[in-house]
Amino acid sequence: MWQKIYFDLDNTLFSYEYAFQHAIRDTYLELVDHWKEAHLSVPDVPLDDWFEVFKYFSDVYWEDYQNKHISQRDYRRKRYMETMRHFHLPCTPEEADQFHASAYDRVLGYVQPFPGLYPLLQLLADHRFELGIITNGHAHIQRKKCLKLGLERYIPDQHIYISEEIGLAKPDPAFFKLVRGTCCPAEAALFIGDTWEHDVIGALEAGWQAVYLNTQNRPRTTSHQPLAEFQHLYQFYQFIQELLR
Numbered sequence: 087m088w089q090k091i092y093f094d095l096d097n098t099l100f101s102y103e104y105a106f107q108h109a110i111r112d113t114y115l116e117l118v119d120h121w122k123e124a125h126l127s128v129p130d131v132p133l134d135d136w137f138e139v140f141k142y143f144s145d146v147y148w149e150d151y152q153n154k155h156i157s158q159r160d161y162r163r164k165r166y167m168e169t170m171r172h173f174h175l176p177c178t179p180e181e182a183d184q185f186h187a188s189a190y191d192r193v194l195g196y197v198q199p200f201p202g203l204y205p206l207l208q209l210l211a212d213h214r215f216e217l218g219i220i221t222n223g224h225a226h227i228q229r230k231k232c233l234k235l236g237l238e239r240y241i242p243d244q245h246i247y248i249s250e251e252i253g254l255a256k257p258d259p260a261f262f263k264l265v266r267g268t269c270c271p272a273e274a275a276l277f278i279g280d281t282w283e284h285d286v287i288g289a290l291e292a293g294w295q296a297v298y299l300n301t302q303n304r305p306r307t308t309s310h311q312p313l314a315e316f317q318h319l320y321q322f323y324q325f326i327q328e329l330l331r
């Protein structure tokens with residue numbers, strides 16, 4: 087049996103996709119209100135049409151951003167400006183920056199736990215596993231998400247490991263080794279995450295056991311063997327329930 091059970095955060099404990107989409111849509115609606123108040127004469131573009139095109143350009147430039155051919159700022163500017171131009175709506179690079187700042191502020195408002203999260207954490211806490219989080223990202227943003235999810239009831243602050251603070255990022259096995267420490271054998275540590283390349287490969291390469299929580303239905307890209315694969319967090323909860331019965 088394991089001693090330590092650690093989780094990824096985004097798209098593992100809550101749907102980042104859901105939160106992000108709602109934040110972007112709210113921000114567009116606010117912009118439309120702003121145009122109306124300013125009596126600007128602009129084409130009337132329904133939210134769903136606008137969002138579909140925004141998503142299209144997000145996907146178009148995603149690879150350039152992933153491959154570091156463009157910066158994060160340029161990625162955001164491109165998808166925003168192209169969307170606005172497509173509909174003949176006004177836009178400047180500065181407005182693109184403002185739009186994204188405003189949208190990312192809203193994401194937190196839509197962070198809500200996946201079904202089964204609290205019964206799962208309660209069950210694991212009752213069985214005295216050490217629980218924690220290993221996440222890549224900015225410390226202040228990731229901590230706010232943890233607070234919004236109320237994770238402090240189950241996971242102490244010192245077991246929340248964030249790449250920005252540690253100076254290591256998934257999938258670097260050194261990150262997992264540091265979290266495991268010296269008292270816990272590698273095979274007694276379990277990691278659950280939604281990103282094959284970061285979470286599953288990272289954990290397995292560090293000798294941990296790993297569960298692929300494939301919430302976005304993405305194919306495996308290597309022949310690594312996780313302990314199990316589920317699409318929904320509550321399925322992992324059922325799996326653990328069976329195991330601890």
Ligand SMILES: [Mg+2]
Pocket residue numbers: 094095096097098279280281
């Ligand atoms: Mg994730």
